[in-house]
Each structure stands twice: as structure tokens, then as C-alpha cells.
Amino acid sequence: MLFLLSVYLKTFQMNNSNNSCTRKVVVVGAGDVGATYCYALAQTGLADEIVIIDRNPDLEEGQVSDLVHGQPFFPTVNIRKGSADDYADATLIVISAGSAQKPGETRLDLLRKNAAIVGSIAEEVASKSSEGVMLIVSNPVDVLTWVALKRSGWPHNRIIGSGTVLDSSRFRHFIAQHCNVDVHNVHAYILGEHGDSEMAAWSMTNIGGIPFDSYCALCKGCGSWDDVKKKIEKQVRESAYHIINAKGSTHFAVGLALVKITSSILRGQNSILTVSSLLTGEYGINDVCLSLPTVVSDSGIVKIVDAPLSPEETDLLLRSASILKEAIALLN
Numbered sequence: 166m167l168f169l170l171s172v173y174l175k176t177f178q179m180n181n182s183n184n185s186c187t188r189k190v191v192v193v194g195a196g197d198v199g200a201t202y203c204y205a206l207a208q209t210g211l212a213d214e215i216v217i218i219d220r221n222p223d224l225e226e227g228q229v230s231d232l233v234h235g236q237p238f239f240p241t242v243n244i245r246k247g248s249a250d251d252y253a254d255a256t257l258i259v260i261s262a263g264s265a266q267k268p269g270e271t272r273l274d275l276l277r278k279n280a281a282i283v284g285s286i287a288e289e290v291a292s293k294s295s296e297g298v299m300l301i302v303s304n305p306v307d308v309l310t311w312v313a314l315k316r317s318g319w320p321h322n323r324i325i326g327s328g329t330v331l332d333s334s335r336f337r338h339f340i341a342q343h344c345n346v347d348v349h350n351v352h353a354y355i356l357g358e359h360g361d362s363e364m365a366a367w368s369m370t371n372i373g374g375i376p377f378d379s380y381c382a383l384c385k386g387c388g389s390w391d392d393v394k395k396k397i398e399k400q401v402r403e404s405a406y407h408i409i410n411a412k413g414s415t416h417f418a419v420g421l422a423l424v425k426i427t428s429s430i431l432r433g434q435n436s437i438l439t440v441s442s443l444l445t446g447e448y449g450i451n452d453v454c455l456s457l458p459t460v461v462s463d464s465g466i467v468k469i470v471d472a473p474l475s476p477e478e479t480d481l482l483l484r485s486a487s488i489l490k491e492a493i494a495l496l497n
């Protein structure tokens with residue numbers, strides 16, 4: 166009898182402790198980006214629970230049904246519709262809610278509209294006393310990360326923008342394609358704004374551990390390096406425009422970039438990622454969110470890596486920061 170009681174108590178404790186460390190991801194905004202992220206995340210087994218919230222109840226219902234019908238083919242994960250109460254015990258809250266630019270609507274109109282949407286979601290999350298991490302995806306992501314920070318009142322390590330994680334992966338792709346090497350051997354970072362003023366940190370780029378300029382000198386295959394660099398930067402900057410013209414939205418690569426960020430948070434991996442976060446004096450920049458190489462873990466931002474940029478790169482970063490500051494000022 167005593168033996169049975171102790172087995173029962175042990176099982177109860179195990180179940181309880183499992184519940185208390187459930188990896189719960191809440192996704193707000195189940196459009197193309199949110200749904201693709203959920204689909205990719207479900208296949209990794211990283212999350213125990215994926216909760217989907219969208220202001221369009223039909224879409225919310227449809228996305229959940231479509232995903233749960235795939236459950237026999239995923240690692241075990243509970244996928245369901247949710248509400249604001251789900252923020253309270255979420256490990257990660259991903260905000261991909263927003264509005265697309267309508268005909269006749271200016272970029273500023275869109276900025277104000279999405280700032281209002283993300284700001285009110287961030288406020289609602291904060292009202293539920295969540296201790297999780299908030300990951301902003303909606304565009305313009307750097308400005309909206311700043312808005313979420315101000316509206317939630319959360320410490321800045323727990324609010325992350327997806328920033329240039331996607332742009333950096335595009336950068337790696339185009340370099341790998343140009344040099345005809347495995348993309349996994351290319352380390353390269355796009356910094357600053359996720360947008361037109363982003364900059365390529367060539368001084369930090371290496372192929373198989375060899376700095377890019379030295380690698381090119383060894384390879385000698387492609388004429389003017391400056392022209393090659395300019396061409397690759399242009400390809401990265403214009404990628405989103407090309408894809409949106411061709412199919413309406415970009416969502417596969419960003420979905421995977423979000424899974425990479427999620428993995429570092431849920432597993433406490435200390436990955437170095439070019440996420441967007443609040444700068445507090447780095448390179449002399451303050452009170453603006455942008456992307457720099459950043460250590461990301463279960464508490465969110467662990468630290469921004471003080472990367473030694475060239476003077477030209479530092480100037481480009483400062484320019485990007487001032488463009489973002491101007492955008493923030495437009496909100497007032």
C-alpha cells in the first residue's frame with residue numbers, strides 16, 4: 166500500500182513539474198507569416214503547445230484545423246485556438262499581426278496602423294503578467310519592436326524583433342551561390358534596419374573561417390570584388406520586393422528564421438543572431454531598436470556583441486539608426 170502511494174506521489178510530482186515547464190508558444194496573427202511559422206515550428210518538436218490567435222475567427226479556426234489534421238505526422242504538440250488569457254503562462258509570444266499596405270495608403274499610414282495594432286497587443290500581454298519573451302515580426306519590425314517595448318513597459322531584454330535574421334540568411338544564400346560553396350560554410354551578417362537602410366557587414370563575413378576578402382583573393386574567379394559586393398547587397402535588399410511582386414507575400418524563409426530564434430529561446434542556446442533590440446549606447450546609439458549580432462537565450466537578449474566594424478560600416482549603421490529614429494518621431 167505504502168509502495169503504491171509513493172509511486173502515485175512520484176507520478177503526480179512528475180506530471181506537475183512537466184506542466185510547470187511546458188514550452189508554450191502563442192502566435193498572434195495567423196496570416197501567411199504566422200501560419201507558416203506554426204507549420205515549421207510544429208515539425209521541430211521544440212514547443213509542447215502552439216496557441217493561435219487572430220482577430221479573424223474564421224481564419225483562426227481554419228488554420229488550427231488545417232494544422233491539427235497533420236498531427237499524426239508531427240512530433241507531439243498541442244495546437245489550439247487561444248485568447249489573451251494564454252499570454253500569462255506563455256514562454257514565447259510571437260506577434261505577426263498586421264495590416265498590409267492598401268492602394269492609396271502611404272507607408273506612414275501603414276506605420277501608424279501597425280503601431281496601433283502591435284502596441285495594443287503588447288499592452289494586453291503586459292496586463293497578463295507574463296514572464297515570457299515577446300518576439301515582434303510585423304513590419305516595420307524595428308519601429309514596432311520599439312513601440313512594443315514602450316507600450317508594455319517590459320525590460321528590454323525580453324522584447325526582440327526578428328530584425329535582419331531573414332536578411333542575413335538571404336545574404337548567406339547569395340554569397341554561397343556566387344562562390345559556389347555550401348551555405349553552411351558562409352558566416353555573414355546584415356545589420357541595422359530590416360529595410361532599405363540595412364547594411365552588409367563585409368568585415369565580419371567569412372567563408373570556411375577565411376575572411377571574405379582573403380577568400381576572394383585566393384579564388385580570383387570573379388573580377389572586381391567591389392562590383393560583386395554591390396551586386397550581392399542589391400540582391401539582398403531587393404529580395405522581399407521581388408517575392409512580393411511574384412507571389413504576394415514572403416513567408417517560408419521568415420517562418421524558418423523565426424523557428425531559429427524560437428529554438429534559441431526555448432532551448433537556451435545562446436545563439437548569435439541579428440535580432441532587433443533596444444540599443445543603449447552601442448556605437449553611440451540610444452533609444453532605437455535595430456539589428457546587431459546578439460546572444461539570444463531563454464531570458465531573451467543576453468548581450469549585444471560589440472563587433473569591430475570598419476569606419477565605413479559604422480557610418481552606415483549610424484545612418485540606419487537615424488532613419489529609424491526619424492520613423493519613430495513620426496509616431497508622435
Ligand SMILES: NC(=O)c1ccc[n+]([C@@H]2O[C@H](COP(=O)([O-])OP(=O)(O)OC[C@H]3O[C@@H](n4cnc5c(N)ncnc54)[C@H](O)[C@@H]3O)[C@@H](O)[C@H]2O)c1
Nearest residue numbers: 194195196197198219220221262263302303304306414419
Ligand atoms: N520581420 C520580417 O522579416 C517579416 C517578413 C515577412 C513579413 N513580415 C510582416 O509580418 C506581418 C504579417 O505578414 P502576413 O503576410 O502574415 O500578413 P497577413 O495579412 O497574411 O496576416 C496578418 C494577420 O494579422 C491579423 N491581425 C491583424 N490585427 C490583429 C489583431 N489586433 N489581433 C490579432 N490578429 C490580427 C489579420 O487578421 C491577419 O490574419 C506583416 O506586417 C509583414 O510585413 C515581417
